[in-house]
Amino acid sequence: MSTKKLLILPGDGIGPEVMREVARVAAWLGRRRGITFDISEDLVGGTSLAEYGVPIREEVIQKAREADAVLFGSVGDPKWAHVGFDKRPEIAILKLRQELGLFANLRPAKVFDALVDASTLKPDVVKGLDIMIVRETVGGIYFGEPRGIETLPDGQRRGINTEVYTTHEIERVARVAFDLARKRQNSVCSVEKCNVMESGLLWKEVVTDLHAREYADVTLSHMLADNCAMQLVRNPRQFDVIVTGNLFGDLLSDLASMLTGSLGMLPSATLGAVHSDGRRPALYEPIHGSAPDIAGRGIANPIAQILSFAMLLRYSFGMQAESDMIENAVAAMLGTGLRTADIMSEGMARVGTDVMGDAIVRELDKLQG
């Protein structure tokens, strides 16, 4: 029995479809391992806009604060493209990150052996790939002031966003990256554009100083963001942990995820600072978005959402064994040749969301014995 509080926010598009498969995995944990959670569910994004007129209610943010962990689906719906920025579905995730202080987004890109052929890169470039992008998520150009769209005296309009980072913001996310590296291959690559941006110059200085002060045992390198994008495609296995700001991290993590064959495969964790009572706010979400183009057709890949749940069990609930089991069940299911459309390759069997969910639960049964 566990009394862990879990808040589930399926969101828009394929979010609710893939979250249904997580519910089945959670039900399996109850049935076969006697583990239950105190689960509540709520609306965010376009579905919340439709029901309540806002992308996320204060009440939901409060629930998220009180939860031991949040499992998030995805938000975004072209139906709301016309509304102002403060009302976009995407505001739901941005607000959660900001209000809960979720500053470190861990985005792993790991290639499953069974899927080396699903990558658009050659198998020998991506085989065994295992990198972790640590993306800062509450600062940078996403939140910097000034921002807005103004009309100039001559009638032209001007859009403004500001990239800003402080020493503290850089240090705390770099610490997460160095700590993770120590448990992995012990190497961090810090990414910015110090050749054109003062914020990048400061980023590099702060990471360098912190490294010298507290993490000299970890190998540190620096790379310009554009070069990093190129190196990720040329030779991705040179990286272990990459640490970078909000915007570059958004781009590079999408790029890195595609090395694994599909956006539909990758989970992520976003962590805040550890509170004085030992609790650490955390939100888990797939890297993929709401994919409105395939929503409602039952063909979405549920793996990223299920692996996000596995990450949650590992990092927030300390349930290593269950987390391992879920990851192993996903790998075993892939070994049997089932594929959703996004990871389909020759000779494999193409299936929909629920058949894949079923197969993962069956593999869990086998592992449980």
Ligand code: IPM
């Ligand atoms: C992501 C998404 C979000 C982001 C959007 C939905 C606001 O692309 O989590 O990567 O840009 O951070």
Ligand code: MG
């Ligand atoms: Mg993104």
